[in-house]
Amino acid sequence: MISMLKSFTQVLKSVLTSCSCVSAAAVDMAEKRKMRKRSTSSSEEPMSSQTSEAETAAPSVVSMKSDASMYEPLRFGVNELKRSRSRGDEPTAPSGVSMKSDASMYEPLRFGYEKTQSSQSRGNEPTAPSVVSMKSDASMYEPLRFGVEKAQSEQTGEPSSCPMCMEALSDPVRLTCGHWSCKQCVSSDNPCAKCGKKHRKDPRHQKDTEEDTRGSHLLNAKKNHRKATQNKFTWTSEGLGDQKNPLNTIYTTLFINPGESEGPHEEQSFRHFKRTLKKQQSAEKLINLNDIFTPSPGQEKPPRTVLTKGVAGIGKSFSVQKFILDWAEERANQDIDFVFNLAFRELNLSTENKSLIELLTDYHPALHELKDSEDFVKARVIVILDGLDESRLPLDFENKPVTSVSEVTSVGNLLANLIQGNLLPDAKLWITSRPAAANQIPAEFVDMVTEIRGFSDPQKEEYFRRRFSNDLSLADRIISHIHSSQSLDVMCQIPIFCWISAVLFQEIFGGDEKAETPQTLTEMMAHFLFAQTKRRSRKYEKKTEENKERLLQTHREFLLKLGKLAFVQLQKNNLIFYDEDLEDCGIDILEASVYSGFCSTVLREEEVFSQKKIFFFVHLTIQEFFAALFVYDCFTNKNTKELGNFLDLKDKEHTLLDLLKMTVDKVLEKKNGHLDFFLRFLLGLMAETNRRVLQGLLTSPDPGQDTNKKILTHLKAIRRKALSPDSCINLFQTMVEMRDHKVKDEIQEYLKLSERSKTELTPLHCSALAYMLQVSKDDLDVIELKNFNTSDEGRRRLIPAVRTSRKAILADCKVTEEWVEHLAFGLKFPYTALRDLDLSNNDLKDSGVKLLCDGLSSQCCRLKTLSLSGCQVTEEGCDYLASALKSNPSHLTELDLSYNNLGESGEKLLSELKNDPQNQLTVLNVEHGGSQRMKQGFKKYACDLTWDPNTAHKNLLLSDGNRKVTWVKDEQPYPPHLERFDLCQQVLCEQGLDGRCYWEVEVEEPFNIGLTYRSIGRKGDGSDSKLGCNDKSWGLMCSDEGCFVQHSNKKEVVCSLSSRSSRVGVYLDWLAGTLSFYRVSSDSRTRLHTFKERFIEPLYLAVELHTHSSSAFFVG
Structure with missing residues (x-):
């Protein structure tokens, strides 16, 4: 009996010790839970299940009555619970000691909100009874709940069901009476089915449940969106629609320069794209693709909106894809929750009014789980608007602001408000555009402007050697040809043109060492067109037509339809086309699909949102070439009805030369280079050598009219002052295209x-x-x-x-x-x-x-x-x-x-x-x-000069207040002076000049006028004393023999004066070291010569006169 009492005492001590530990642990765990809750509420992502498991203590061995220890239960993450259930893990073991409780099993531990079944239903044995049990009516009403959701225990193995619908709990909520019910079964008018009391939902639990559910949905949406994005951008097509390669493999890093290339933007920016070959390699600052939102040195905060410009085909969209893929593959920008890509070519198809949530969800289906607008507002987001130049949406920045992501309005208005920062003000925005369209965005809404530059010479060579890695001799031959052509070399800075060149020259060279290479861009594009037509014929036709002319005749109708599409849309400055655009030009959509193999290298087809299709030429240059083909065909076949709006033609007949002249004038009226390449291709097709590869497609003009030479003469005669210097260069390049x-x-x-x-x-x-x-x-x-x-x-x-x-x-x-x-x-x-x-x-x-x-x-x-x-x-x-x-x-x-x-x-x-x-x-x-x-x-530098009588030779007469000097036969009675010229008939001015001065002198030939240091010789008539014959003087001499300048006895012929009596202008910039002579007439000043020296003393005007010559200052 005594031993039994001692055993009982020891057990009781153990229980009491365990109780004190449990109480302390419960308090400690409650504090930890509160801290985790604060941490979770301040974070945008829910706490991971791994973290929860690490911080949660194991259940106690002994349980005692406690009103507080169970109100703040430990909660594991719902996701981890789901994984454990899917693995069939066993429930937590019961405690070693249990107190008697009538209710202890009515509210079992529930791991998550999923519909649960008891362990008994899975065939498990019921939980073993506790060793020690004490009476407690409340200790189990608030059981330990492991999970973010307010879960119930599975200790009893009984199913957890709703007292209203008698089904397994779905989205459970806790009522203020303490009972549970399905969320959809709860109404403020209906009493609790268990106790009959009318109760509202526990607001604390409701809030926690909503937050937990939102966090779960956000995590799932992020995961699914990242996966969908990775699937979309991992593989890409460089140009051939049926050949896809890993983006990470074919992507070549492009140069991204910070800065705004503003001003008169060219549609075809090759004009100002020519000097990047070496410049970009030595650029002072380049931006890494994934760092475009990193603040520049001196910036206080990162930019919200970045506008990236680049010419067509430079790689803007490829860069966007690489940026997104790096995020999706967790290579960069991992502080961002979502990266949304909205391409304008696809947005053009969104004609209905939408909210921003609806717009983003339409284009990114993985977002369907996010129902709450707060999910979008609080998430860290980058929105990419790709291809502003392709937009057909009106962007009105004066409309009423839209600030709610749930507010419905037009897509154009949504984008305008997104750009302004009214919508998602904390999101980052990246906009790409061709330079010509970039000014649609007001400068105040753009924080940083960048520009994508093209390939350098090493990158071009790397591209071709990588593409033809199995035939490096072919790569070297292509590289050599490209470097030999200035135009092609410049254009191959654009990646897409490297691809075009690779496709073309692979076909032309193709193992034939004697193959003739194209010499002009027009001839190159003609070869490209023929090569792709032949490629299509080989791939899709049972019998391949070997005759070049018949091959092109077979496909002539469709090719000219493409030309019409190119021309019509080029006038509208459209790069993206839709079904209706093709139908307007007589192209059946099914017909286009039949030609899909050909189109993939010329006119691309893409399926976008809602299974709709868009079409676009592989590059703007190809579109301009096809437009030129169409117009050329119209001209030569006198089908001017199609061109009425373009040239404003009247009903009368026009010759081919007239039509070409009118086209030249029309293009020259365009600003910013629009249609430059179209004109070069159109006139380039006038050269027989450029179009001979297209026999069967194009008709040759009447050789008797000699139109080619006449239009060349017209181009050379153009002298418009309103024509920009860059347009003048385009005229020269057009002549080169015509083989002149x-x-x-x-x-x-x-x-x-x-x-x-x-x-x-x-x-x-x-x-x-x-x-x-x-x-x-x-x-x-x-x-x-x-x-x-x-x-x-x-x-x-x-x-x-x-x-x-x-x-x-x-x-x-x-x-x-x-x-x-x-x-x-x-x-x-x-x-x-x-x-x-x-x-x-x-x-x-x-x-x-x-x-x-x-x-x-x-x-x-x-x-x-x-x-x-x-x-x-x-x-x-x-x-x-x-x-x-x-x-x-x-x-x-x-x-x-x-x-x-x-x-x-x-x-x-x-x-x-x-x-x-x-x-x-x-x-x-x-x-x-x-x-x-x-x-x-130069009148602003006019000098008041007078001749110095102490230097004048005795045959020189000074008059008009010493402002005029004339040669006379009789010697003048000048007193002896050390400064006087004794043999050289010269005179100096009194004033020394060491600044910026200008004067004009009326002279009669023969004369020698110039400037000299004061130290020039005075005695004798040798070179030391004569103006221009030594290193101390510079002169302009005119006589019957002509005019020439002289210094240090070295003569150089210059243009003669217009008459024996003329005016000479002299300009001195002593500090700059320039001395210039001009021939001056009543309305013009013509420079004759400029000396460049480093002057070391003040200079003095000097003149040498001969028989019957005179000189007088002209005061202007």
């Missing part, structure tokens, strides 16, 4: 000359020269427009070359505001080489400075030195400059504004900027200002 290489060959010879100043260049030559300099892979260090022997129009056409040089000197070149616009445009390119720009002595005025500052303020502008000396700038111009330098303070270090009329306020404003430590400006020149600097041209 005369101008090109002449410029190539010109570039070989060591002395080019004597060779006169026509405006057309200058366009060709600008193009040659643009595409040259050697950096142009310095270009000075005055050095080119051409007209003002010729110099204007050289502006594109100026944009590609490191230093450009346009001083005294009659620069107009139109020139400045083109220069400012060039400053906005991130890869521009221009660092030093001299615009001095051009009457730009404040309006011209304002235009220039549009480029100067761009973050892409890297200009370090700018000279606006003598440009008629006032306080207003200083305001423009100060504003630009505040916008872009990091690069310009030297600013020359001397010889202007800045006023005190203007000088003060710029001086404050110079002293600002945030600005890089260190050298500011505002000297020699005043109201006299507002005179036109």
Whole structure:
């Protein structure tokens, strides 16, 4: 008995010890649960089941009555529970001690909200009774619940059912009376089926349940969306619709430059795409694809909206796909919950009003689980709007704001509000576009602009060697041919054109070492068309037609229908077409499907949202070529009815030459290069060698009309001042397409000359020269427009070359505001080489400075030195400059504004900027200002000069207050003087010149006029004393024998003056080291020659006269 009592005592102590442990553990676990709850509520993702398991203590061995220990049960994650059930895991073992309780088994532990069955129903044995039990009416009413959901225990093995519907609990909710019911069975009007009381749902449990359910749905949606995205973008087609490759395998990293290439955007941006071959390799800053939302140095926060520009085919959509795939494969941007891709080509099909939730769910079905708008608002999201240039949706940024993701409106209005930040203000937005369409987005809604650049030379070579890895000799041959063609070399910076070239040259070369290679882009595209037609015939027709002409005749009707589609949509600037667009051009959708093998390399077909189809040409260049084919066929077959709207044709008959001239004029009216390549292809088809591969498709024009030569003559005669320099280059390239290489060959010879100043260049030559300099892979260090022997129009056409040089000197070149616009445009390119720009002595005025500052303020502008000396700038111009330098303070270090009329306020404003430590400006020149600097041209530098009688030879007579000198036969009674010329009939001015001066002299031949140091010899008539015959003087000599300049006894012939009595202008910029002579007439000033020296002393005007000659200053 005593031993039994001792055993009972020991058991009782054990129970009490266990109870105290349980109480402490319960308190501790309750605190942990509260902490986890706070952590979970502050996080956007539910706590993982693994974390819950790690932090949850095992059930106690002994249970005692406790009203608090069970109200805050430990809860495991619902997902882990589901996994354990699916594995058939056994329920938690019962405690070793149990207290008597009538209710202890009515509320079993429930692992999750799933419909449960008892362990007995699975054939398990009932839970064993406890060793010790104490009476407790409440200890089990609030059992331990393991899971995020308020679960019930499975201890009893009894099924958990709803007292209302008597079915297994579905979405259970706890009533305030303590009982449970299905969510759908609960009503505020119906009493509890168990106790008869009317009770509301427990608000605490309802809130927890909603949060837990939302978290579960969010996790599932993320998982499913990531998987669907990965499946969609893992494989891609480069160009052939039936050949797909892993995106990670074929993707070549592209150059992404920060900065805005604004200004007059070209539809075909090859115009300003020519100087990237080496520039991008040495770019100051490049952006990694996955870092586009990373803040740049100096930025306080990451950008919300990034706009990425790039020409058609440059790889914008490929970059988008790679960005999304890297996220889906957990390679990058793992702080983001969702990446949504919305392509405008697909959004165009959404004609019904929608909410943003509906729009996103339509295009991403994995989001259907998310029903609550808060899921979208609180999630970390990136929305990608790909292909703004393909949009047919109106984007109105003035409409009433839409702020709720559930509000229904038009798709265009949804996108506008998304861009403005009214919808999903915390989401990040990435927009891609061709440059021409990028200005649809107001600048205030864009935080950062980037631009995708194309392939460098090494990347091009890598592309072809990777594509033809099994035949490297073929790759090398293709690379060699591409480098030999300037046009093709430039275009192959665009990845899609590398693919076109690979497809074409594989067909042309194809093991035939003697195969003739295309020499023009027109001929290349013609070969491409024929190759794809033959490819389609081989693949889909039982009998392959070997005759080229008959093969094209067979497919002529369909090819010209494609041409019509290309032309009609090109006029509308559309790149994406739909069923109705094809039907309008007579193309049956089934017919297009029959030609799908051909279309995959020319006109692509894609199935998008709701099984709808879209169509697009593989590249804009191919679309323009097909459009040219159609128009050429209309011209040669006199089917002008199709072209009535394009050329505004009347009813009268038009010759082929008339139609071509009208087309040229029509295209030249277009801005920003729209239809440039169309014109080049159309006129290129006039050359028989370009179209001979298309016999059977195209009709040859009447050779008797000699249309080809006549249209060439027309192109060369175009002299429109309204024509931009870039359009002039396109005319030159069009002539090259027509196989007219005369101008090109002449410029190539010109570039070989060591002395080019004597060779006169026509405006057309200058366009060709600008193009040659643009595409040259050697950096142009310095270009000075005055050095080119051409007209003002010729110099204007050289502006594109100026944009590609490191230093450009346009001083005294009659620069107009139109020139400045083109220069400012060039400053906005991130890869521009221009660092030093001299615009001095051009009457730009404040309006011209304002235009220039549009480029100067761009973050892409890297200009370090700018000279606006003598440009008629006032306080207003200083305001423009100060504003630009505040916008872009990091690069310009030297600013020359001397010889202007800045006023005190203007000088003060710029001086404050110079002293600002945030600005890089260190050298500011505002000297020699005043109201006299507002005179036109060189008159602002006019000097008041007089001849020095102490230097005059005795046969020189001074008059008019020593402003005129004349040769006379009789010697003048001048007193002896050491400064007097004794044998050389010369005289010097009294004033020494060491600044910027200009004067004009009325002269009669023969004469020798120039400048000299004061130390020139006075005695004798040797070279030490004669003007221009020594290293101390520079002269211009004119006589019956002609005119020439001379220094250090070296002569150089220059243009003669127009008559024996003429006016000579002399301009000296002592500091710059330039001395220029001009022939001056009543309405013009023609430069004869410029000396460039480093002057070390003040200079003095000097003149040498001979029999019957005279010289007098002209006061202007």
